[in-house]
Each structure stands twice: as structure tokens, then as C-alpha cells.
Amino acid sequence: MANVAVTEWQKRPWWMNLLWFFCIYMTLVYMPFDIFFKPVAEDAEVWFGFTLTGWWAKATAPIHWLIYGAGAWGFWRMSRWMHPLAALYVAQIAIAMLVWNLISTNGGGWVPGLIAFAIFMVPTVALWRSRRHFQGI
Numbered sequence: 001m002a003n004v005a006v007t008e009w010q011k012r013p014w015w016m017n018l019l020w021f022f023c024i025y026m027t028l029v030y031m032p033f034d035i036f037f038k039p040v041a042e043d044a045e046v047w048f049g050f051t052l053t054g055w056w057a058k059a060t061a062p063i064h065w066l067i068y069g070a071g072a073w074g075f076w077r078m079s080r081w082m083h084p085l086a087a088l089y090v091a092q093i094a095i096a097m098l099v100w101n102l103i104s105t106n107g108g109g110w111v112p113g114l115i116a117f118a119i120f121m122v123p124t125v126a127l128w129r130s131r132r133h134f135q136g137i
Contacts, residue, residue, distance in 0.1 A: 011078060012133055015126060019086075020075035026068035035061050048092065049099025074134075083134040087127035094120035 009017055034043070035058070043057040045064060052060055067089065074082035094117045101113030 008076075012075065013126075013130070015123065016075060016130065016133065019123065019127075020072065023068045023071035023075060027065065027072045031061065031065040031068060035065065046096060046100055049096040049103060051100070051104060078134050078136060080134050080136050083131045084128065087124055090120060090124045090127055094124055 012020065040054055040058050043054060043061070045052045045057040045060050047060065071082075071086065071089075073079070074086065097116035097120055098113040101107035101109060101116060107113065
């Protein structure tokens, strides 16, 4: 069993394993909780920097669930379709972090928005430059 885990871990760079594990966690733990157990009044989903709440959030949460599930599958199989889709999705998150900080009443403005944008651009660039890893298994 340990050899299987080590072999699987070695298929991708360490940072990509972190993204893979994040997708697995979101697919198997957080999103089912968010969709099935979190009260509608507390639900919020952010799309392109715009926060949806209540039933709109609850209705769009399955889309996030599908995205995380696809990411978990794609990182596991190192599927060719993951490049450039993973990089484009994380770039969208970077832009959304900037937009959210500028338009949300909970946002912090330009400086926190640009910091968040810069942080999310790191995995965006790494994913964009990692085409050679996505050859399918």
C-alpha cells in the first residue's frame, strides 16, 4: 500500500499533489457538506468575484462540486485536458479574488485584492508551464 502511495505521489510535482488533494477534499468532504447540510441562509458561492447567497448559492454549488471532481480526476489521471483548463480556472480565481476585494462590502480594496491576485497567479503560472506533466496515465 505504501508503495502505491509513493508511486502515485511521484507522478506529479509536490505542489500539484497539493492541488490534487485540495480537489479531493473539496469533492468528498466540503462540497457534500455545503450542498446537503449547510443551511440555505448561510450559503454563499463566489463566481467571477460576485457573491451569490441563499438559494442562488445553493443552486450553483453543484457546478463547483463538478469542477472540483473534474480536477480531482484530472490530477489523478494527469489527463491532457487539464492543460490549459486547470490554469485557466485558477486564473479565473485570481481575477475573482481581485474583483471580490473591489466590489464586496467584505472586501479590502486594491491592496488586499492585488495581494490575493498575485498569490493565485503563482499556481496559475505553474500550471500553465506544466503541460509536459499532463500526458495521461
